[in-house]
Amino acid sequence: MNKISRPVRLEYTNIVKKYGKGKKAKAILNDINLKLEGGECTLITGKNGCGKSTLLRIMGGLLKPDSGMINTGLHTLNWNKYRKAVGNDVMYLYQEPYMFDGTVRENLGYALDNKQNTQIIDKALKWAELEHRSDTQAKCLSGGERQRVALAQAWIKQPAVLLLDEPTANMDTEHRLRTESFLSTFIDSGTALYIASHDPNHFHRIMNHRLVIKDGYISDFNESDLNESEHTGSNNDQDVGVLTGESLLQSNKNVTLFPQNKTLNFSSQDNKQ
Numbered sequence: 001m002n003k004i005s006r007p008v009r010l011e012y013t014n015i016v017k018k019y020g021k022g023k024k025a026k027a028i029l030n031d032i033n034l035k036l037e038g039g040e041c042t043l044i045t046g047k048n049g050c051g052k053s054t055l056l057r058i059m060g061g062l063l064k065p066d067s068g069m070i071n072t073g074l075h076t077l078n079w080n081k082y083r084k085a086v087g088n089d090v091m092y093l094y095q096e097p098y099m100f101d102g103t104v105r106e107n108l109g110y111a112l113d114n115k116q117n118t119q120i121i122d123k124a125l126k127w128a129e130l131e132h133r134s135d136t137q138a139k140c141l142s143g144g145e146r147q148r149v150a151l152a153q154a155w156i157k158q159p160a161v162l163l164l165d166e167p168t169a170n171m172d173t174e175h176r177l178r179t180e181s182f183l184s185t186f187i188d189s190g191t192a193l194y195i196a197s198h199d200p201n202h203f204h205r206i207m208n209h210r211l212v213i214k215d216g217y218i219s220d221f222n223e224s225d226l227n228e229s230e231h232t233g234s235n236n237d238q239d240v241g242v243l244t245g246e247s248l249l250q251s252n253k254n255v256t257l258f259p260q261n262k263t264l265n266f267s268s269q270d271n272k273q
Contacts, residue, residue, distance in 0.1 A: 001127075001155055001189045008038025008089075008160045008192045015068035017054055028054055029065070030216035036161065041183070041193040045200040045221060046213035052196035053095075055213070056163045059194065060092030091159035095166040097150035099138035104130055104149055107138045111153035120156055128152035128182065144175045151182050162186055164195045168202060180206050 015032035018025045028051040036042070036059075044052050057063035061083040100107055108121045125131045128148045133141065138149060147167060154162055167183075168176040184206050186193055195203055200210065200221055210221040 001158060001185055003189050008036070008190060010036040010161065010192070011071040012036075012059065013069045013071075015055070015058060015065050017051070017058065017063070017065045027216050029058075029213075032068075032218050034059075034211075034218070036192045036194065038160065038190045038192045039187055040208040041187055041195065041203065041206050042209040042211065043200070043203050043207045043221075044194060044196045044211050044213065044218075045198065048198055050213045051216065052198075052213055053165050055218075056092060056165055056194060056196050059161075060090050060163050061086045062092060086161075089160040090163065091154055091157060091161070092163045093147075093150050093154065093165065093167060095169055096143070097146045099141065099146055099149065102138060103135050104138050104141070105134045107149055108152055108156065111156040116156070124152040124156050127155055127185070129178075143169075144171055144179075147179065148182070151179070154186070158189070159191060161192045161194070164193065166197055167195065168197070176202065177205075 012032065012034040015029055015034075016027060017029040018027045020026050032055065044055065046052055054063065058065050058068075100110065105121055105125070108124055109118070111124075112118065112120070122131075125134050128151060130145070130148055130152060133145060138146070141149065151167075164183075168179050171179065180203060183193060183195075183203075187206060193206075195207070197203065200212070204210075211218055212221040
């Protein structure tokens with residue numbers, strides 16, 4: 001996988017997402033502030049239903065928030081234009097990746113752009129340890145194998161930002177560690193990884209930052225959050241004192257995903273455009 005050539009820096013500020021209408025509306029995300037840096041892995045944890053997946057979908061341009069700002073280096077755009085702008089730079093992987101009809105090789109082919117040689121599919125199959133499955137119908141794969149197909153597609157696309165929703169759900173320790181090894185390839189290439197997981201102790205071998213969403217707000221994870229998290233990690237995963245680097249919530253670095261330092265503003269008014 002090639003090194004990411006473009007600088008990856010992104011800042012989200014005052015992100016709000018509500019469900020329901022009128023007085024019954026409830027904010028699942030309230031005044032969320034995040035910073036994202038290439039070559040780093042951030043784990044977002046919290047109880048089931050706390051808003052982890054919602055936040056990742058907003059970051060991926062798949063779900064429109066009610067309000068907020070994003071510093072991307074782009075001009076001020078409405079929501080629809082924002083989605084198009086980040087399309088080639090941000091990739092979101094679902095917890096249960098969808099497989100199209102056809103073989104694994106054919107599914108990987110959908111990740112190619114017009115300029116890429118089909119030989120890259122062979123390299124992706126080898127990287128994901130799926131060579132023996134290349135001619136298997138993708139819909140017949142196990143959950144773990146489908147996740148590797150999705151990661152191989154990401155390996156082909158080489159996104160600047162990779163968002164993963166519970167990428168190791170229902171995996172045993174061996175397969176989870178293998179997935180972490182695959183993910184480390186993206187980090188080494190300069191991709192920014194954001195991972196949502198209900199288990200705060202997973203991914204500690206590759207993460208730089210760990211955050212928790214609680215009651216609609218996001219903060220740095222601390223030891224007291226362990227008692228409130230719904231997790232099923234094994235004893236081998238209880239390595240909680242391994243965070244490195246500066247807090248994403250307290251950094252004062254100037255962040256921008258694209259060359260110019262402009263601010264993207266979106267609100268509910270964008271749906272009318």
